[in-house]
Amino acid sequence: MNVEIWSDIVCPWCYIGKRRFEAAVAQLRDEIQVDVVFRPFQLDATANPGEPTPVIDGYARKFGGRERAEQIIDQVTRTAEQEGLIFHMDRALRANTLLAHRLLWLAEATDQQYAMKERLLQAYFCDGLDVGSPTVLAELAGEVGMPSDKVLAFLHSDDGTVEVQQQLSMAADAEITAVPTFVIDGRWAIPGAQEPDTFVNVIRRLVERRASEPEGDQ
Numbered sequence: 001m002n003v004e005i006w007s008d009i010v011c012p013w014c015y016i017g018k019r020r021f022e023a024a025v026a027q028l029r030d031e032i033q034v035d036v037v038f039r040p041f042q043l044d045a046t047a048n049p050g051e052p053t054p055v056i057d058g059y060a061r062k063f064g065g066r067e068r069a070e071q072i073i074d075q076v077t078r079t080a081e082q083e084g085l086i087f088h089m090d091r092a093l094r095a096n097t098l099l100a101h102r103l104l105w106l107a108e109a110t111d112q113q114y115a116m117k118e119r120l121l122q123a124y125f126c127d128g129l130d131v132g133s134p135t136v137l138a139e140l141a142g143e144v145g146m147p148s149d150k151v152l153a154f155l156h157s158d159d160g161t162v163e164v165q166q167q168l169s170m171a172a173d174a175e176i177t178a179v180p181t182f183v184i185d186g187r188w189a190i191p192g193a194q195e196p197d198t199f200v201n202v203i204r205r206l207v208e209r210r211a212s213e214p215e216g217d218q
Contacts, residue, residue, distance in 0.1 A: 001032055001033065001034050001035070001184060001185065001203060001206075001207060002035050002037075002184070002185055002186070003021075003034055003035065003036050003037075003182055003183065003184050004036075004037055004038075004039050004182075004183040004186070005017075005018070005021070005036060005037070005038050005039065005180055005181075005182055005183075006038075006039045006040070006041045006171050006176050006179050006180065006181045006182075006183065007038060007039075007041055007179045007180040007181075008040070008041045008042055008043045008097055008179055009097045009100045009101075009120050009121060009124055009131050010043060010044075010055075010092075010094060010095070010097055010124055010131070011041075011043055011179050011180070012076040012080065012087065012089075012125065013076070013179070013180060013192070013193045014121070014179055014180045014193075015080065015085060015121045015125055016076070016079060016080055016083055016085065016193045017180040017182075017192065017193030017194070018117075018118075018121070018180070019083040019084065019085060020083065020193055020194060020195060020196050020199065021036075021182065021196075021199055023196035024196040024197075024198075024199035024200045024203070025199075027196065027200050028200060028203060028204075032203060032204070032207055034203070036114065037108060037113065038104055038108075038113055038114075038117050039167050039170075039171065039183075040097075040101035040104070040105075040164050040167050040168055040171070041168070041171055041176065041179045041181075042096075042097055042098065042101070042168065043097075043179070044058070044094070044096070045096070045098070045168075047094065047095060047096040047097075047132075048096065049095075049096045049098070049099070049132060050096075050132065050133075052093035052094060052095040052130045052132055052133075053093065053094050054092070054093065054094070055073070055089055055092040055093065055094045056069055056070070056073065056089075056090070057094075058094040059072060059073060073089045073090075076089075077089060080125075085125070085126075086126060087125045087126065088125070088126055088127075088128060089125065091128030092124055092125060092128055093124075093128060093129070093130050093131075093132075095130055095131050095132030095133075096132050097131065097132065098161075098164065099131075099132060099133075099134060099137055099155055100120055100131050100132070100137060101164050101168075102154075102155065102159075102160040102161060102164050103116065103120075103137050103141060103151065103154075103155065104116055104117060104120070105160045105163055105164050105167075106146075106151070106154055106159075106160055107141070107144075107146065110146065112144055112145060112146055115144040115145070116140075116141065116144050116146070119140050119143060119144050120137075120140065123136070123140055134152055134155040134156060135152065137151065137155060138151045138152035138155065174189075176189070178191065178192075180192065180193060182199070184202075184203065184206055185206070185210070188202075188206055190202055
């Protein structure tokens with residue numbers, strides 16, 4: 001079972017959804033093989049590259065003031081804690097995530113994408129690092145076994161930009177307007193950070209449906 005997860009680095013529900021989906025995969029381990037690839041989505045493609053801002057400021061602009069922003073941050077922080085994630089969004093830096101998505105595109109080719117995605121989410125939500133900085137991204141890549149010097153050179157080039165932009169366009173064409181969105185076998189979409197049992201039940205039903213289809217329709 002192939003699953004494409006469309007998500008952004010700065011989306012708290014994407015991190016929460018990742019944990020819940022991992023719990024579902026663990027339940028299915030003995031019956032269904034699930035192969036995952038992460039696809040890009042930008043919550044704010046207009047964010048200025050190289051100019052990170054405190055996440056509280058961005059939330060305040062988006063949700064109508066600092067008080068409401070703090071309420072939302074508190075809510076997602078409590079929800080994340082239930083999934084074993086300790087958010088420190090008081091020090092999170094909102095950044096343009098195009099470079100991070102290019103890095104994930106590069107990591108996919110060497111089977112290091114999953115580890116890279118986890119490290120990027122941790123860097124943003126837990127460590128307060130600037131995930132829009134080429135230097136920071138190269139250092140994080142080194143932590144998961146990618147060559148930092150080559151990653152830095154890649155990020156300073158235009159390599160992967162067209163491919164990532166094409167994938168961003170694919171999300172728009174597929175009418176993916178919110179993340180996380182889990183697309184199974186390119187045909188079925190599960191929106192949102194669902195509970196593990198929801199993922200388990202849907203994947204089982206889809207596997208059963210695929211098995212009952214005529215071979216030419218699969």
